[in-house]
Amino acid sequence: MDEREHGRDVVEVADEAELRTLVGEPSAGAVRKERDRLHDLDRRWLAASPFWLLSTAGADGTCDVSPKGDPAGSVLVLDDRTLALAERPGNRRVDGFRNVLANPHVGLLFLVPGRGDTLRVNGRARLVREAPWFGELVVRGHRPSLALLVEVEQVFHHCAKAFLRSRLWEPESWEPDAVPARPQIARELERPEATPDELERYYGPSYAEGLYRA
DSSP states (O other): OOGGGTTTTOOOOOSHHHHHHHHOOOOHHHHHTOBSSOOHHHHHHHHHOOEEEEEEEOTTSOEEEEEEEOSTTOSEEEETTEEEEEOOSOOSOOHHHHHHHHOOEEEEEEEOTTOSOEEEEEEEEEEESOOTTGGGGOBTTBOOSOEEEEEEEEEEEEOSHHHHHHTTTOGGGOOGGGSOOHHHHHHHHTOTTSOHHHHHHHTSGGGGGGTTOO
């Protein structure tokens, strides 16, 4: 299809009233489950979560979602309204952190492998370079240079329907070879000057050795 034809015959939803006509109203339980502080069950979920997604938006409205991960138990709960999340070595783009500097509102989705339900946390964030609790964020001897301090404003558990529809945790549905391997993607889109052998070595077993090394 020609790019100029994408917008033809598209009927947009213009306001919330029309949206509600299409999807309906949330149940009383879906509204009631929202809280403004962490419960002990939330703390237990956070302690078991090794992977989460951080969503941010810049001052101009542009958005970013970034995956974050550490061994389970690495999410630091300072109190029932405050979380601290360590920054680990990565590609240094810091798209989400630049957004936080301009707009502190963040959304977090915490996953527990094998579970379809998730924990959603929304709030206000700050970037912190030093605090008394930084020692508690050390993993494999690595002390982070930055942490994200999140003031919880909204927290609730989300149902498993998306995970059930996608069959995310069902190994028999996985097709990792349906797309090219990471070295191939890197050579095609990011590092055309590198040889296949160089990229295979870079993304090979030694790649994991730099997880906590800047």
